[in-house]
Amino acid sequence: MISKSALKAKALNPGDRVGLVAPGGRPYKPSVVSRAARLIEDLGFVPVVGEYVLEVKGHSAGSVSQRVEDFNKFLADDSISALFCISGGFGGLALLPHLDFGAIQRHPKVIVGGGENTTVVLGIHAKTGLTTFHGPNLEDVKTEKCFASLKSALTSNTNLSPVMADTVDSAWSENHSHVAVQGIGQGHLLGGNLTGLTSMFGTEFEPDFDGAVLFLTDHDERNDILDRWFTTIYVSGQLEKTKAVALGYFDNCGNKGSFNILSIEDLFSDRLLELNIPSIFDFPIAGDFAPTIPIGINVSLDTRRQRLEFLQSALT
Amino acid sequence: MLPLVKPPRLRTGDTVGIIAPSSPAFEQGHVEYSFSRLKKLGLKYKLGKHVFERYGDLAGRDEARLEDLHAIWSDPEVNMVMPLRGGTGSVRLLPKIDFDLLAAHPKILVGFSDITGLLVPIHQRTGLVTFHGPTLGNFFEADYTYRYFKTALMDEQPIGAVDDPPEPAFKPKYPPPRMVLRSGKATGQLIGGSLTLIKQMLGTPFEIETAGKIFFIEDVGEEPHSVERMLVQLKMAGKFQQAAGIIVGESVDCKPGESGRKVSPLNDSLESVLWEQLSDLNVPVIYGLRLGHGVEKFTLPLGVMATLDATNADEVRFSVDEVATS
Numbered sequence: 001m002i003s004k005s006a007l008k009a010k011a012l013n014p015g016d017r018v019g020l021v022a023p024g025g026r027p028y029k030p031s032v033v034s035r036a037a038r039l040i041e042d043l044g045f046v047p048v049v050g051e052y053v054l055e056v057k058g059h060s061a062g063s064v065s066q067r068v069e070d071f072n073k074f075l076a077d078d079s080i081s082a083l084f085c086i087s088g089g090f091g092g093l094a095l096l097p098h099l100d101f102g103a104i105q106r107h108p109k110v111i112v113g114g115g116e117n118t119t120v121v122l123g124i125h126a127k128t129g130l131t132t133f134h135g136p137n138l139e140d141v142k143t144e145k146c147f148a149s150l151k152s153a154l155t156s157n158t159n160l161s162p163v164m165a166d167t168v169d170s171a172w173s174e175n176h177s178h179v180a181v182q183g184i185g186q187g188h189l190l191g192g193n194l195t196g197l198t199s200m201f202g203t204e205f206e207p208d209f210d211g212a213v214l215f216l217t218d219h220d221e222r223n224d225i226l227d228r229w230f231t232t233i234y235v236s237g238q239l240e241k242t243k244a245v246a247l248g249y250f251d252n253c254g255n256k257g258s259f260n261i262l263s264i265e266d267l268f269s270d271r272l273l274e275l276n277i278p279s280i281f282d283f284p285i286a287g288d289f290a291p292t293i294p295i296g297i298n299v300s301l302d303t304r305r306q307r308l309e310f311l312q313s314a315l316t
Numbered sequence: 317m318l319p320l321v322k323p324p325r326l327r328t329g330d331t332v333g334i335i336a337p338s339s340p341a342f343e344q345g346h347v348e349y350s351f352s353r354l355k356k357l358g359l360k361y362k363l364g365k366h367v368f369e370r371y372g373d374l375a376g377r378d379e380a381r382l383e384d385l386h387a388i389w390s391d392p393e394v395n396m397v398m399p400l401r402g403g404t405g406s407v408r409l410l411p412k413i414d415f416d417l418l419a420a421h422p423k424i425l426v427g428f429s430d431i432t433g434l435l436v437p438i439h440q441r442t443g444l445v446t447f448h449g450p451t452l453g454n455f456f457e458a459d460y461t462y463r464y465f466k467t468a469l470m471d472e473q474p475i476g477a478v479d480d481p482p483e484p485a486f487k488p489k490y491p492p493p494r495m496v497l498r499s500g501k502a503t504g505q506l507i508g509g510s511l512t513l514i515k516q517m518l519g520t521p522f523e524i525e526t527a528g529k530i531f532f533i534e535d536v537g538e539e540p541h542s543v544e545r546m547l548v549q550l551k552m553a554g555k556f557q558q559a560a561g562i563i564v565g566e567s568v569d570c571k572p573g574e575s576g577r578k579v580s581p582l583n584d585s586l587e588s589v590l591w592e593q594l595s596d597l598n599v600p601v602i603y604g605l606r607l608g609h610g611v612e613k614f615t616l617p618l619g620v621m622a623t624l625d626a627t628n629a630d631e632v633r634f635s636v637d638e639v640a641t642s
Contacts, residue, residue, distance in 0.1 A: 025580070025582075026582055028581055028582070056582065057584075058540070058541075058582065058583055058584030058588065058589075059540075059541045059580045059582045059583055059584065089541075089580065090541040090542075090544070090545060090578075090580070091541070091544070091545075093545060093548050093549065093552070094548045096552070097552065195545075198519075199515075199545050199546075199548075199549050200549075201518045201519025201520075201549070202518030202519040202523055202549065202550075202552075202553035203518075203519075203549060203552035203553050204552070205552070206519055220577065220578045221577055221578055222577050224373050224404045225577065227404070227408075228404065228407065228512070228516045229516070231407050231408050231516065232407075232516050232517070232518070232519065232520060234408075234411075235407055235408075235410050235411055235517070235520045235521075235522065236519045236520040236521075237520075237521070238519075256576055256577050257576050258373070260370075260372055260373045261372060261373055262371070262372035262373065262374075266372070267372075270378070
């Protein structure tokens, strides 16, 4: 199998300088930024906050050119080892055509983000082959488990420990994962926020699904809209190219005030069953315990054992 | 590109085939009322087998909705196919639609919103002129809508100049937008529909083809940031740059907070999003024509020639220049 991970950054060390950016939404209040900087210090790194992260342009942290300027300044700065996203929100997609991909290739850095920053995380991976990270935006780090995963994923140059669903075989287990199709799929890890991921379709940044282990998550969206985007992946012919699919948490999704909306399990699983792709719902990706996981490296998803195993290291 | 195929004109005494390829009727009584309006037009109707099925927000499983589409479309008694309503679910059917069967029986298909997921693919795959206009549930809701519906489907002449609804019937929730985002004049074939649906089909074999065309979009119940994301994606896919002219229709309930989904505490207005994304194109771009989810909407035939003249911001003209039926 050819690895999709052509380029890897160096594992972070204590004292490394890291850039804090807001590629999409504006951090709602200044304390979101100061807390994010404090989190970075707690991780052992030195935070450098982007110039425009508290600019207000509609819902965004400044104009596209201001957000691009912050991002590219960090990419070009050899003293910066990583870029963290402070907030999620909307707008990362518009940055992609303007990012300095040459700088990434000259000096690969750790890049981590979640929510709709999925566009940035996957877009950079698609253009440069860099192993980027799907993980929490700093404002979403709310539990020690999430913090610990972020730290270990970004500081280790060995294979990460597997992500496992609650395997207690009991009706009382907190998260009873629904397995649509039992099986094992192996391939490069691809995924993130479903709205963000499908907003790259039809563009030069469209991800490579061929042989991928796909994971999808989202939040605050109505299920029928999420079904639209899942349907895009199916109708495009990309779903059938994947080896396995893990559906993560869909926090605060559901009927959103409508009165006749099927569940994500019902809406998505018919296509997964038809294509007979090993697949599992409520896999612990995103949510409060969101693990930080690398995009592009080879993984194995075993839906029967409810286990995602990393077969390569993500950093050098 | 496939040669354009115009479906036979709708005539008094014709039979309308009714299907539900997306969501079910809100209430069955609404449908009964629609039937009486068809009769007033001198039309007969025939129902798909599964029209009243329900599976959550879908009018039955994919197989049932697909079966009705194929059966009603190929029924020799049926002259026009009319969905009950949009909603959600049309795109789910696309990989299994038998486009050769549809092409073998050219007939009128009219609808909007989620039905864009049929109008654009069927037009592009078969060359058939399909009609972006009201569904069964709302063709009679306003005199304006009804008048253009009849003109587009039943007249021997082209629709011609499209006017605004007359003032007394004109009851917008707030002053209607009327903006020229970029002045100019363009002529081309019509293509377009619901922005959400057009976005949903990007990157699939049914992706919209806009090159050299007058490209219209509209949406309902989307936050400005969501409209922005869709416009950015379409732009990154080159869909606006290739078009000859762009019409953004009236977009109902697209003010911040009106969707009830992913509401942001900070927002741009829809107008400023449109201005930012579309005013730097090299083609005429206007906003505000009545072709969307408002009660008043005119019917647009996909594939026929139309002219957008926004040379003078005070006097925007839009006309459908070619007859859409045979």
